[in-house]
Amino acid sequence: MIVYDGIKSDFLDSVVNDTIAVEIEHNIYHKMKHRTARNEFRAWENSMQYMYKVLCDESIPDNAGIAIEYNIPQTSKRIDFIISGYNREEKPNVVIIELKQWDMLNTVVSEEAVVETYVGSALRKMVHPSYQAWSYAMLIRDYNRAVQDKRIELYPCAYLHNYRRNKPDPLDYKQYQTYLEEAPAFTRGEVVKLRKFIKRCVAVGDDKEVLYMVDNGKIRPSKSLQDSIASMLKGNQEFIMIDEQKIVYEGILTLSEKCVLDGKKRTIIVQGGPGTGKTVVAINLLAELTARGHFAQYVSKNGAPRNVYLKKLKGQIKKSSVDNMFKSSGIYTDADRDIVQIVLADEAHRLNAKSGLYQNMGENQIKEIIHAAQCSVFLLMRVSELQSAI
Numbered sequence: 001m002i003v004y005d006g007i008k009s010d011f012l013d014s015v016v017n018d019t020i021a022v023e024i025e026h027n028i029y030h031k032m033k034h035r036t037a038r039n040e041f042r043a044w045e046n047s048m049q050y051m052y053k054v055l056c057d058e059s060i061p062d063n064a065g066i067a068i069e070y071n072i073p074q075t076s077k078r079i080d081f082i083i084s085g086y087n088r089e090e091k092p093n094v095v096i097i098e099l100k101q102w103d104m105l106n107t108v109v110s111e112e113a114v115v116e117t118y119v120g121s122a123l124r125k126m127v128h129p130s131y132q133a134w135s136y137a138m139l140i141r142d143y144n145r146a147v148q149d150k151r152i153e154l155y156p157c158a159y160l161h162n163y164r165r166n167k168p169d170p171l172d173y174k175q176y177q178t179y180l181e182e183a184p185a186f187t188r189g190e191v192v193k194l195r196k197f198i199k200r201c202v203a204v205g206d207d208k209e210v211l212y213m214v215d216n217g218k219i220r221p222s223k224s225l226q227d228s229i230a231s232m233l234k235g236n237q238e239f240i241m242i243d244e245q246k247i248v249y250e251g252i253l254t255l256s257e258k259c260v261l262d263g264k265k266r267t268i269i270v271q272g273g274p275g276t277g278k279t280v281v282a283i284n285l286l287a288e289l290t291a292r293g294h295f296a297q298y299v300s301k302n303g304a305p306r307n308v309y310l311k312k313l314k315g316q317i318k319k320s321s322v323d324n325m326f327k328s329s330g331i332y333t334d335a336d337r338d339i340v341q342i343v344l345a346d347e348a349h350r351l352n353a354k355s356g357l358y359q360n361m362g363e364n365q366i367k368e369i370i371h372a373a374q375c376s377v378f379l380l381m382r383v384s385e386l387q388s389a390i
Contacts, residue, residue: 146217
């Protein structure tokens, strides 16, 4: 869903007239029934001034499409800024820009694609801006039918307009290079470089045509994503199912297919002790449902076990769009009804009532998962085994 849309000339006029943040705020309330926090409003006012400087270039067409706070379909993720149009060969292109207010960051050497910066007046771990922009682009590419069928190319980047880059700089540490190559990061004083990046992608305006193709694209896993997760699973001894695991797998597969076909919501509970292979079943379901063209996600409360199984699945592959299939259980606090076809909630006995850093977001994670999924599958320990473990 597009919160704010227009063409470049509309956007420039709104910034000049100091109405851009008000327009975004108004649209978010009327389209999403979400009230804007004051710090978010101020961030728009600040960042849009910098994007005005970037787009004040006659070589960037006045009728290029502009979207601000684009809500990626079937998710709660919003992309800060999008520019759409055609390149010189008249191929449809979209530039995705992740905007950051940060003025400092530290490298987190022990964790891939993670940095430290001040957010909410405290030093916190955040994903690297290039990783974030790249992952959003991959999410759209892997699940948007219009992008796949119309061969729309996506070009992600990050713009840290308050950040002064040094040589060497923590932003460019070697562990981030894979993502910087896919989504370059531009910093304070690099307006000209960002303009060049945009102009390579958007040479001809589209009057928002490409923008609307993306926004109206149906949800469907791409063939490349299906092939990718199938190849990772094939021959991986960690995920071979035996005995009861196969029986449970087939039963869940049948019920989840029914949900997709008849549109009815179903909740499935799988109980088993430690070592009974609940996660093996979940990963196999994730792969098979995706192969069948369904939108499935694997979620867990804790990141550590989720990352362990993701790493086992990927092996030595560092950069993969499969990452977007593994999510935190707290992402559904503001999710619409049935935005995901199947959610596989592993270690469901560990789910929280509330989400967020301060456990103050949402109402109840179990309720939110059921609300967000057509078919919700909860894999958990038996009560007796859970009590003995405690």
